[in-house]
Amino acid sequence: MAVLVYIQNFGGKLKKQNFEVASYASKVAESMHCPAIAVVMGTMEDSEIERLGNYGISKTLRIADKVYNTLINKLFTRVVQQVVVQENVTIVVFPDNNEGKAIAPRLSVRLNAGFVSGVVSLPLSVEPFIISKRVFSGKALAQVRINSPLKIVSLAINSFGLHEAKTPNRIVSFEPEVSLNDDSSRVVDRKMHAEGISLLDADKVVSGGRGMKGPENWKPLEELAKVMGAATACSRPVSDAGWRSHEEHVGQTGKIIAPNLYIAVGISGATQHVAGISRSKCIVAINNDADAPIFEVADYGVIGDAAQILPKLTEAFKAFKGE
Amino acid sequence: MKLLVCISNVPDTTTKVKFTDNQTKFDSIGVQWIINPWDELALTRAVDLKEESNNPVSEVLVVNVGSAETEPTLRKCLAIGADKAIRIDSDTKDAFQTAKQIAAMAQKEAFDFIICGIESGDYNSSSVGGMVAEFLDTASISSVSDIRFEGGKAIVERDADAGKEYLQVDGTAVLIVQKGFAQEPKIPNMRGIMMARQKPLEVISAVDANALTEYTGFRLPEPKAKVKMVSPDQMKELVNFLSTEAKVL
Ligand SMILES: Cc1cc2nc3c(=O)[nH]c(=O)nc-3n(C[C@H](O)[C@H](O)[C@H](O)COP(=O)(O)OP(=O)(O)OC[C@H]3O[C@@H](n4cnc5c(N)ncnc54)[C@H](O)[C@@H]3O)c2cc1C
Numbered sequence: 001m002a003v004l005v006y007i008q009n010f011g012g013k014l015k016k017q018n019f020e021v022a023s024y025a026s027k028v029a030e031s032m033h034c035p036a037i038a039v040v041m042g043t044m045e046d047s048e049i050e051r052l053g054n055y056g057i058s059k060t061l062r063i064a065d066k067v068y069n070t071l072i073n074k075l076f077t078r079v080v081q082q083v084v085v086q087e088n089v090t091i092v093v094f095p096d097n098n099e100g101k102a103i104a105p106r107l108s109v110r111l112n113a114g115f116v117s118g119v120v121s122l123p124l125s126v127e128p129f130i131i132s133k134r135v136f137s138g139k140a141l142a143q144v145r146i147n148s149p150l151k152i153v154s155l156a157i158n159s160f161g162l163h164e165a166k167t168p169n170r171i172v173s174f175e176p177e178v179s180l181n182d183d184s185s186r187v188v189d190r191k192m193h194a195e196g197i198s199l200l201d202a203d204k205v206v207s208g209g210r211g212m213k214g215p216e217n218w219k220p221l222e223e224l225a226k227v228m229g230a231a232t233a234c235s236r237p238v239s240d241a242g243w244r245s246h247e248e249h250v251g252q253t254g255k256i257i258a259p260n261l262y263i264a265v266g267i268s269g270a271t272q273h274v275a276g277i278s279r280s281k282c283i284v285a286i287n288n289d290a291d292a293p294i295f296e297v298a299d300y301g302v303i304g305d306a307a308q309i310l311p312k313l314t315e316a317f318k319a320f321k322g323e
Numbered sequence: 324m325k326l327l328v329c330i331s332n333v334p335d336t337t338t339k340v341k342f343t344d345n346q347t348k349f350d351s352i353g354v355q356w357i358i359n360p361w362d363e364l365a366l367t368r369a370v371d372l373k374e375e376s377n378n379p380v381s382e383v384l385v386v387n388v389g390s391a392e393t394e395p396t397l398r399k400c401l402a403i404g405a406d407k408a409i410r411i412d413s414d415t416k417d418a419f420q421t422a423k424q425i426a427a428m429a430q431k432e433a434f435d436f437i438i439c440g441i442e443s444g445d446y447n448s449s450s451v452g453g454m455v456a457e458f459l460d461t462a463s464i465s466s467v468s469d470i471r472f473e474g475g476k477a478i479v480e481r482d483a484d485a486g487k488e489y490l491q492v493d494g495t496a497v498l499i500v501q502k503g504f505a506q507e508p509k510i511p512n513m514r515g516i517m518m519a520r521q522k523p524l525e526v527i528s529a530v531d532a533n534a535l536t537e538y539t540g541f542r543l544p545e546p547k548a549k550v551k552m553v554s555p556d557q558m559k560e561l562v563n564f565l566s567t568e569a570k571v572l
Contacts, residue, residue, distance in 0.1 A: 010484055071483065073453065073463045096449075098482060101441070101499070102465040105453030108419060114535030115418070117448050130539065135446050139340045142446075143540040184462040185492045188478065192486035204571075246503055252336055252444065253360045254502050261571040272336045282569040284561070285550070295550045300564060304555035316558035320566065 002037050003029040004089040006080060007052065007060070008099045009042045009069070015201065016162070017095055019055050023163040024155050025093040026056025027122055032091075035059065039083050039174070041068035041076060046171055053169030055162065061087070061174040070187050071099060077106040079176040084111060084150070086174075096154035097200065104154050113150035120159040137252050137275035157200075158258040158279065199248065202231035204261040207250060207277075209235040211266020211287060211306055215243035220310035221265060227317045233257070235267050251276035266306045269294025286310075324435040325382045326373075328366045329425055329451060330400055331359035331443040332393040342541040349445075349541070358396055360508070361440025363403075365498075367505040368470070369438060370404030378472040382406050384434075388415050388424045394524065401519035402511035408522070413529035416537075418446075422454030423532035429459060434495060436477070441466070441501040446538075452499035462496040468503030 005025035007018050022038065029036035038052055038060040049060050061083055068076070080103060084092060092107065094100035096118045108115035116131055120141070124130045128145055131153060135142045199205065206225040208218060225232045232248060239249040250257055252272040258279035265286045267273060274297050277283065285298035286309050295301045302309055334340070335355040343350040358366070372380040385400040387393050388411045397408040411424045429437055437459075439452030456463035468487070469480035477492045482501075498504075511519070553561045566572040 008484075070488070073456070073465060074461075077457065098466040098484070101449045102453065102463070105418070105422075105450040106457040106463065108450070108535070109422070109454050109457035112535070115448075115450060116536060117450060133447075135541070136334070136338075136340045137336070137444055137447060138544070139338075140342070140541050140543055142538050145537045145539050146535065147537060148535045182462075184494045185464055185479075185490045185496060187488050188491045189489035190483075190486060191489075198484070240507055246506060249502055253364070261565065261569075275336070282565065282571045284565070297547060298550045299548070299569060300561060301550045301552050302555055302558075302561065303552065309555050309558070312555070312558040313561065316562045319559060320562045320572070 001032065001034040002087050002089050003032065003034060003091045003093065004084060004087065005036060005038045005057070005093045006095070006100065006103065007038045007040045008095060008097070009040055009044055012044050012048065014048055014051060017097070017157050017201070018052070019162050020157065020160055021093055021095045021155050022052050022055040022057050023165075024122070024160045026165055027163060028091060028093065029056070031122070032126055037061065037087060039063070039080060041079065042066065043069055049171050050169050053167050054164055056165035056167055057169050058167045059170045059172060061172050063174050063176060067180055071102060072185065073102045073106060075178060075180075075182065076103050077110055078178045080107055081110045082176050083174060090150060092152045094152070094154040096156050100154045104152050108152050111150050111152075112148060113152050114146035114148040115152040116144045116146060117154045118156045119153045120156050138278045139275075156258065156279065158260070158281070197229070197231040199231045199233055199250070199255055199257060202257070202259050204228050204230035205233050205257060205259045205280075206230045206263045206265065207233035207235070207267060208238060208244070208265050209267030210237050212238070212243075213266075217307060218244070220307065220314065224310055224314045224317065227314050227321070230261070230263075235273050264294055264298070265310065267294055268292050269297060324379045325384070325433065326369045326380060327429060327434040327437045328362065328369050328383065328385045328400075328405070329437065329439045329455070330362045330366070330385045330387045330396065331440070331445070332356050332387060332389055332396040333359045333444040336360065336444060340543075346541050347539065356393070356396055358399060359440055359443050361442065361501065363508040364502065364505040365438045365440050365500045366400055366403055366405060367507075367509040368500075370509060371505070372470070373404070379475055384409060386411065386425055386428060388413055388421045388529075390414060397524055398519050399511065401522040401524070402515040403509050404515060406522065408524045410524065410526045411529055412526050416534035418448045418450035418454055419536070420532045420534040422451045423458060424529055425451070426455050426458030427530040428527065429455065436495065437497045439497065439499050441499055452497050456497035459497070462492065462494070463499065464490055464492070464496060465499040467498045467500040470498070470504070
């Protein structure tokens with residue numbers, strides 16, 4: 001028996017979210033008195049993989065062929081399936097992100113294993129297996145029971161945190177038996193992000209709404225984000241109007257994010273917006289309307305004109321950092 | 324090319340959710356139902372592709388697994404521009420059971436692309452698209468934010484961690500799409516609404532399919548502590564709170 005965690009390969013590097021899912025898998029394994037093991041696809045140095053041992057992973061299977069440096073949903077599913085069978089895995093843990101969403105549902109069908117996505121805590125019970133997740137875009141929490149012998153869950157990023165548990169992590173190479181000739185979809189081009197912090201990974205986010213009044217007023221917001229080391233985001237009308245790129249749109253129909261700190265500037269706090277940000281650890285709202293619903297979900301609020309407050313906040317952060 | 328868009332029927336995004344039967348069932352009394360917003364974007368783009376003449380898309384079908392109550396939502400899809408709607412007559416138990424129904428139907432017709440929204444606004448599973456693909460043993464591309472055609476071949480744009488990737492697709496595939504695939508949903512016009520009445524809405528019976536998961540209870544999140552107000556002249560104090568009280572810096 002074992003708990004398997006899928007470790008996404010970020011161009012040969014691990015990120016905090018990898019350690020979070022590893023921590024989670026280790027805790028689940030602990031409650032079941034079995035080892036937590038990991039699978040990594042594509043090229044990654046030993047020294048990097050070994051770090052998973054700090055979070056309780058005792059063995060990592062690496063599929064080092066560089067074919068696996070690019071995600072192919074169907075192929076990756078086949079490989080993880082073979083690992084599950086070989087290692088006698090009973091629970092598979094994925095991150096609830098793009099890559100987890102790409103593979104986990106397919107694996108569920110492949111293995112006839114019940115899948116619950118976006119779980120937010122450890123199982124409430126292992127036998128029967130019951131776990132909680134957010135539903136209705138964060139408006140409620142549900143308990144879900146998985147009835148199949150094999151189980152798959154994906155962990156909501158930033159919901160569990162890091163839990164150190166040092167173990168030596170043995171690295172084993174795994175040779176899957178798959179055909180690499182399937183050409184039904186292949187990457188023909190790439191466009192890398194410009195420098196800057198990716199919204200989905202960001203620890204801090206500064207976000208602007210219609211209260212910013214126009215795209216020409218974004219300078220002070222960007223300046224604040226830069227000083228804080230934050231990513232920038234926006235509400236839907238802002239991206240619909242083309243003031244900002246739709247990549248920045250957060251909310252129910254945009255990106256769903258869970259940073260440690262979310263600063264909402266000139267955003268009213270409509271339920272569809274809140275659906276995308278309510279998992280943030282701390283929310284600061286800056287708005288000139290004391291009755292704006294954003295203050296109902298915010299931890300800290302400032303009432304006033306964004307144009308005047310932003311530079312002051314930037315100065316305060318500079319002072320804090322000792323600049 | 325023939326496209327199939329999978330449609331989830333979900334409560335309006337402003338719904339105040341409630342539960343009944345000892346907090347084990349969603350209370351649908353008084354709820355307005357809508358096309359799942361991501362499915363609406365998927366359908367919008369599918370219809371646009373059909374209406375533009377410079378690509379090979381010629382037909383757009385929509386499918387929903389659900390009871391007769393979901394038919395107004397399917398009619399709206401027809402009004403937006405789908406050619407035909409199919410309702411697979413079954414209550415939905417979980418994503419696995421739903422995907423199996425869709426796959427069984429899709430197997431009988433040759434669709435070039437099956438398009439699903441990235442998640443459903445009710446149970447937020449992000450599962451049906453990937454599951455349909457695996458049942459059909461076909462390629463799937465997730466986090467799709469655009470599509471274009473080059474010499475009859477589809478080039479699909481997806482979000483990867485480091486940026487955008489463009490995939491050429493040969494043969495059928497399931498596309499799991501997000502914002503960007505379309506920017507804003509199409510609003511049906513009068514003509515579309517009139518035409519929708521004449522368009523076929525076929526009801527087919529479900530196949531045998533079990534569920535693997537089961538919702539056993541619901542609760543509302545704990546109410547949040549009251550917001551702490553900070554004066555606009557005290558931004559140093561705010562930063563101090565964030566550092567020492569909220570501990571997020
Ligand atoms: C199906 C559906 C899905 C949706 N999905 C999303 C989504 O994913 N994300 C999203 O954001 N929205 C979404 N919406 C839209 C949502 O309902 C709101 O319309 C939107 O969030 C409002 O954006 P806003 O807060 O920027 O603008 P507004 O609601 O116009 O709010 C602007 C705010 O700025 C304040 N303000 C004005 N001037 C100033 C100033 N000088 N200084 C400080 N504050 C000022 C105002 O008091 C106001 O509170 C969706 C809607 C629907 C129907």
